[in-house]
Amino acid sequence: MSNENMNQQQNRKSARPRKITYVPIGDEELENTVLPERKKYKGLKITGIAVAMLAVTAGCVYAGISYYYSDRFFEGTTINGVDCSGKTAYEAEQAIAEQVETYSISVSARNLEPQIIQGANIDYKYTSDGEVLKLLKTQKPYEWVKGYTEPVSYTTDIQTTFDHTLLETELRNLSCAKEENQVAPENAYVTFNDSQSVFEIVPETQGSKLVLKKAYQTLSDAVAGSMQSVDFNATADVYASASVKSDSPELLATRDAYNNFAKASITYTFGEQTVTLDGTTIKTWLQFDEKGKLVQDDASFQNHVNEFVAQLAAEHDTVGTSRAFNTTSGRTVYVYGSAYGWQINQAEEAAQLMEEIRSGTQTTREPVYSMRANTYGYNDIGSTYIEVDLSNQHLYYYQDGAIILESDFVSGNMSYADRQTHEGIFRLYSKSSPSVLRGPKLPDGKYEYETPVTFWMPFDGGIGFHDANWRSNFGGDDYLTNGSHGCINMPYDNAAALYSMINYDVPIVCFY
Template identity: 65%
Template sequence: MSNEEKKDIEDKINDAMAKIVSDTVGDVQPEKKSDPSASHVTAENSKSAGHSKSARPSNVSHARSARPSGGSGTSRSGRPSGNGTVTSKSARPKKISYVPIDESEFAPIVLPKKKKHKALRVTGMIAAMVLVAAGCAYAGVSYYYTNHFFEGTTINGINSSNKTAYEVEQEIASKMADYSIEIKARDQEAQTITGSDIDYRYISSGEILNLLKEQKPYEWVKGFFEKTTYTAKEETAFDKTKLENEVKSLNCAQKENQVAPENAYVSFNNSEFTIVPETAGSELKVKEAYQMISEAISSDDAEVDLGSNPDAYVTADITSDSADLQATVDAYNNFAKASITYTFGDETVTLDGNTIKDWLQFDEKGQLIQDDASFKQHIVDYVAQLAAAHDTVGTERQFQTTSGRTVSVYGSAYGWKIDQDGEVAQLTQEIQSGTQTTREPVYSMRANSYGVNDLGNTYIEVDLTEQYMWYYQDGNVIFESDIVSGLASDPERKTPPGIFTLYYKKSPDVLRGTKKADGTYSYEQPVTYWMPFNGGIGFHDADWQPYFGGDRYLTGGSHGCINMPPDKAGELYNIIQYNVPIICFY
């Protein structure tokens, strides 16, 4: 309440009190002294009338007391007399007849004593009356506020001053009649469900009435000076079946309006593998959406955002924080970092991330399609390509003979040969670990030299046409001898051409032919030096040959071995090395 309002109330109370006092007491007049001349006249009259007591006029006593009598006469106060005539205060006395009176009539006249403090007692009575009236009024107002909220009371935003609990609840109920809730969803325009759609209504919980009961009626004056605000729970109810139908009819709940979430995935961008985050999509879980909307309505919320709760939507199975996905990124980034440089003599071949990346499969969005079997097959194919390009085993070579001829020699048992299984295993491990290295492939067979002519300059040359052999070491002849090769006219015994290497050497040994059914051999021949290089074919001494070289092989050829003079066989036995190519040709 403002100061002006307080002053106005005080002024009204003061005016009322003044009026009450005026109406109760009237105008207060000051007392007047008696007229000396009147006393003189009275005395004189008394003397002249002293002879006869009975002849005294009836109005003598009036003259003596100078006060109005009960009958007719003149009042000194100027008020009307008993007959209604008003006599002026200044009126002169008429001629008086003096009548003798008895001295007994001059007994002292006792005037009544004036009451003291009369005004004070009246004021006290008035004050008491005012207090009683005020108390009654206060009690009446207090009783009023046993059923009404104090001035300055607000409940749930409603001005509840001087209202009953029922009236307040009616206002709350009327507010509920206009209730509606806005539904927000992903990728959809907001929609509204009104209270009338779901029979939304207010239910009294008694809390408003309890607030009124907690109010102390005799403290109603505080309401004019203090504001009181309450927040009461507003109990509501609605038809759950109708709400469920409303939720199902929302646009966001329709399948044709929904987009399924997409998993996070690995993609190759700017020379590295990265995680592309998942997409949320808009595939709604209707049950969870209903629960959210129901709770929002129960709380009297004006809106609910379904997108704020991830549980209301179907989520991606694989998210960007997946440990497995991160491990995949790390692994494939190792693939991209891997660099294996193969050496083939002076030639090098490098396998790096750019090539490895091409072995991976990606869909139209760039998402990595993990297919370990396919990836491994790419590694197998790559190693096979290396072998095809650089293996020399099983290939023909152009060979320049000592005699000056150039011959083609097929080498099935000599040359470079990559161990493809071994190389696949090692390469797979190096790719996975991101290894950067320079090395040779894993070989199962090695040659003396790299390149197309891998024979190098250390080899044994056996000219089956000339029936002569040479041992070259670093391009120099360190051994040579006449020989006798297999019987030329017998395909079973003819020495086959090719490139070979020494299996082992043994001294002495026994050479045996085909084993017969009876357990014996077609032949058995002891030798001092045995050096096999092609199955059962090898170098050995042959002291039974009458001579070596020339045309001896045409008629007295061996079973396929290279027969040598015993001394030459012993010399070769001492110097021959493993992995030295043995080139046989016609």
């Protein structure tokens, strides 16, 4: 046997018990020996086991509660005011639906007491759209403790349905929709305040006439939004509104324009006589309805202006009238003036007057004349004029009441109606020196007569003053059978003197 095998056999332990030898131990050795504290270690072990069991139990309970809230809302959860604590999504929706079943809406209208529309009358119902379930899924079940410390309130759009036809019927049954309560609005308007003598604006009125289509849309939107009340008066366009408001620029302009009418004052002068047109009269030309509303009628107002001007002309025009005339011979004759006198230009005066009324002008002036006389009054000839006495065949030139020239003459031949000198009051309208007087044009192109004169002063068409060197006699009765073609034939020297002094505005008074 090799040495290695022998060593392995020696190292093996025998199974038989060996003999035990006891060695005595001294007291000193016994004092230094510490025995293990078995009971202390055992108590700690029991405590640890108990704690572990409690932890496991608590974890199991927490996990169980978390599992419970995996499909239920935490405590302290409200949705749109409904307590959903511990409820499943289905149970929460049922609670919301129960609340919806009691829905009603209060409708307030203008000048009326509020009225209630019950949800049941319009088939108002809750419709699930999954929103509640979505809210539930946002919870983390293991955070269920927060429900006791941090209450949560959700607000979500509740999906509801209702019968639109029934809602329209309910609307039509409200007092605000009844025919007897439909009061139309009234437009603002201009009126005249007599106490203050000014035009002012009467504000518009609201009325209570519903625009049914807009009222229904407003009510429908409120119901769809689950609103508890709706106020028609607070919603634009639910009621018919006035088309003309008190702040309308056009209305303000009208008020201001007519206040100018009231301020206008035009005083006309006719010599020492005056006529005043002011707002008191102008107001009577305007039209107002039974409420006092100004009714604008420009055509009617213009007619009043025209009539006023026509009345001025009727009272003060002297053209086309006869006036008494005291002759140098002492007679009083009546002379018609068709080409002399005062004559208002009615068209131009009416236009100027209208403009002054519109601008509120206050002025004193003469009317616009188309023809003027020398002086105002019944006898508008004045003290400067030429008196042509056709019966006595003598003329007088008066200047400021004094005779500065007089002369015999020969007038139109009385034997021919078409050659007689016309009566009337005239004015010179031209002067020429020399000139040629021509008669009517004959068929052969020549004139009936062509007479050269040195001084020509026409005043009535083809009739005028001129020298007549072919005559040797003037005055007397020559005009009865040997008169002119209508002109006033004068001696050369007198015609020259008249030509040198006559003015265009001097009245020429011809009479028999």
